[in-house]
Amino acid sequence: MSAFNAVEKGTADLGAHLVRDVSLPALVLHRDALEHNIRWMQDFVSKSGAQLAPHGKTSMMPALFQRQLAQGAWGITLASAVQTRAAYAGGVRRVLMANQLVGAPNMALIADLLTDPEFDFYCMVDHPDNVADLGAFFAARGLRLNVMIEYGVVGGRCGCRSEQEVLELARAIKAQPALALTGIEGYEGVIHGEQAISGIREFAASLVRLAIELQDSGDFDIDQPIITASGSAWYDLIAESFEAQNAAGRFLSVLRPGSYVAHDHGIYKDAQCCVLERRSDLDEGLRPALEVWAHVQSLPEPGFAVIALGKRDVAYDAGLPVPLKRYKAGVLPAVGVDIEGCKVTAVMDQHAFMTVASGVQLRIGDIISFGTSHPCLTFDKWQTGCLVDDRLQVIENLQTCF
Known part of the structure; x- marks a missing residue:
């Protein structure tokens, strides 16, 4: 079954590449950050003389x-x-x-x-x-x-x-x-x-x-x-x-x-900064491992983009999705360009409204990676997440069981 006719939302063929082969929107988990977080928390808890039950x-x-x-x-x-x-x-x-x-x-x-x-x-x-x-x-x-x-x-x-x-x-x-x-x-x-x-x-x-x-x-x-x-x-x-x-x-x-496993770009990012301030012995913290990727769907007005991403796809209870990088669909090697200054201002069921910062060039079909706040309420919107390596290739489909 190819990534383009997958039945389950988010499922992709192993070896598929996010910018070329995967039907979007998709829940994306970065392997290196995920494995780092699992090791980091286990090490922290063990050194504290406690046991971990994530x-x-x-x-x-x-x-x-x-x-x-x-x-x-x-x-x-x-x-x-x-x-x-x-x-x-x-x-x-x-x-x-x-x-x-x-x-x-x-x-x-x-x-x-x-x-x-x-x-x-x-x-x-x-x-x-x-x-x-x-x-x-x-x-x-x-x-x-x-x-x-x-x-x-x-x-x-x-x-x-x-x-x-x-x-x-x-x-x-x-x-x-x-x-x-x-x-x-x-x-x-x-x-x-x-x-x-x-x-x-x-x-x-x-x-x-x-x-x-x-x-x-x-x-x-x-x-x-x-x-x-x-x-x-x-x-x-x-x-x-x-x-x-x-x-x-x-x-x-x-x-x-629990949220440490994926971390986030919102409330737990802020909480982690406070942990690091309280604990000077910790020289590195958790890394955000969870993103949601989606296409630019419409550019109806100057400085305004509609993204094919909504409440059905991403948490919005503790802050709106955070635009991270822009990728050109189908173009390899994939080069992510920072889009700092772009901001999601509202989400509907299947759409996100995003202001486009001056100097950021977008076209229909471009791919935007988004960070989230409160990962619990992003995971529960998906049957499957794509685990990807550092080349953005899918190495495993991770099933949820909500």
Whole structure:
């Protein structure tokens, strides 16, 4: 099947070249940057005395999960029972579901997977109702479910809102023989404002303090309970807090950033700059590996181009696509010309409006590479991404499983 009559959006023949053979728009992943990011984060987390469970909901690409596991990841973090089943089908055998398992059909999906003795699964609880429902369901199946208490912040997302609620929930779990309390979890990414850094450190300290109290009270059902937090923006602060409080000594510390695998040209680029400012020992950071490529479709007015790229193709929730380079379609060797000054001003379902900077010459059919902000909501628009080498040739089609 040629790249020009591929059924799945984004699929290309291996060896195809982006500027000559691939039907656009296409999701593009640069191999060198991708492999650098996987190594970089694994090295950072390992040196912090923690384990890495990358959040797989970013890409939902089993091929990337396997690359992360091969580099030393402890497991894969996911957000739902359906995602867990997809990852299991892709060969993942340890999942930390950083979310509550709610609803009998979702519980049944996990129960089916737990019949495999090699499958290691953990989910979150934050309310006695959920504890009771899980306890009854898994008892009826003759299974024991690993659960972790989620600890949150007022005005945040899920999670017990006070240390007292955590301790009381631990007692409720203890009353359910089909549940095993295996750790405590939090998510610091909902802490914002001018005092975010101090707030995150206080939250991490409280998380460790609770873990110690639960362990001293004999509430955990495993010898080395898990303590876990960290999204893709503040992972360095969480790692420092866990390490400083010797969390790795009494507990298995697990960090869960996800967007690092592709990085971006927006919110995570900015967050990474802050990490590098806080950590002078890091001389190199992550590299953006994800782009979306599309054609110039129309030049209806001077200084204005319409690009064949829209909301169906690229994230727009945390900033509009960023024009990077212009390529001449079909022309090899491919030479990318910087188009600094061009700017996307709006996106529709299938179109992007781009102002064209003075001195930038475009013609219909030219190819523009775009950076994105918030890679999670770009990946989920694609069934397939093109992994390319440094010559822009397709070396693998990476399937998503959203």
